[in-house]
Amino acid sequence: MNAPITILGAGSWGTALAVHWARAGRDVTLWTRRPAAAASMRHTRHNPRYLPDVALPAGVTVTSSLASAAEASSLWALAVPSQAMRALVRQLIPFLHPAVHLVSLAKGIENGTLCTMSQVIADVLGPAVDHRVSVCYGPSHAEEVALDQPTAVVVAAPHLDTAETIQARFMTDRLRVYVNTDVMGVEVGGSAKNVLAIAAGISDGVGYGDNAKAALVTRGLAEIKRLGLALGAKPATFAGLTGIGDLVVTCMSAHSRNRHLGEQIGRGHALASIVDRMDMVAEGVQTTVSLRDLAARHGIEMPITAAVYAVLFEGQAPEAMVDALMTRDAKRENWRPELLES
Incomplete structure (x- = not known):
């Protein structure tokens, strides 16, 4: 048409x-x-x-x-x-x-x-x-x-x-x-992936390898899904283009402004100076704030989002982000598995 x-x-x-x-x-x-x-x-x-x-x-x-x-x-x-x-x-x-x-x-x-x-x-x-x-x-x-x-x-x-x-x-x-x-699932997945892209960029900038990035992407998808389900989204949506698809391309691509911002953070540059040098908006910066607040409102555990927030806004050293995530208490892979069945 x-x-x-x-x-x-x-x-x-x-x-x-x-x-x-x-x-x-x-x-x-x-x-x-x-x-x-x-x-x-x-x-x-x-x-x-x-x-x-x-x-x-x-x-x-x-x-x-x-x-x-x-x-x-x-x-x-x-x-x-x-x-x-x-x-x-x-x-x-x-x-x-x-x-x-x-x-x-x-x-x-x-x-x-x-x-x-x-x-x-x-x-x-x-x-x-x-x-x-x-x-x-x-x-x-x-x-x-x-x-x-x-x-x-x-x-x-x-x-x-x-x-x-x-x-x-x-x-x-x-x-x-x-x-x-599933409007909520599409919007949560397509928005939250920008926060995970910042995390992936931080990991790259610090110098961690593909194993760390794969863990961030996979566990990031799990926490996005947890939030989406709490907001009424459908589980299957997160296996689609605005879940896995959006997350993979944003975390991996050289075109990704959010991954680029995270990489610069990982290399030790200040957030304000990075944003000042970017012509385009990295939506993940402000979305990190909203996701953290949504997680708190609904009692959802989102450790990667919390770690990105700590690096961007609380002065946590970038190299400490992955270390803090790796040393959390042992967990089951599936959080509330009865809700994760599509």
């Missing part, structure tokens, strides 16, 4: 999808909040800050007018960082109408409220839009999507027909879209 799409947020992910969908024949409106950036992108047909080597096809219209972007289509893909989602949705209220579908592309959990992105949207817009809200997650580095490398993602919505509507609008011959109705 080649109906137009509006992408709100011109970071690497929003830009990559705009490029990809325009090449596939969609008319795409790409919104950035900065007028100067919009003017530059219209003139040069490049986004120099995020994807400098990728040309914007003719099918991409760039604007800094939120009204123009909202009016350009009835499908709004929200690609701003998770901590900016609430403010953007509030700004969209005047342009909302019954035909609009909203899809969150942000991978994070809001600090303070501990809301997932679909919950943020519902909190701002109310239950009347529930059947028109979905989320899109999966192992999908922007750099590869912009080059039309084969990629698979998941669109999740409470109502299957909503997810299938977005599936038809998003899917191309290089972007395969699956559907799921």
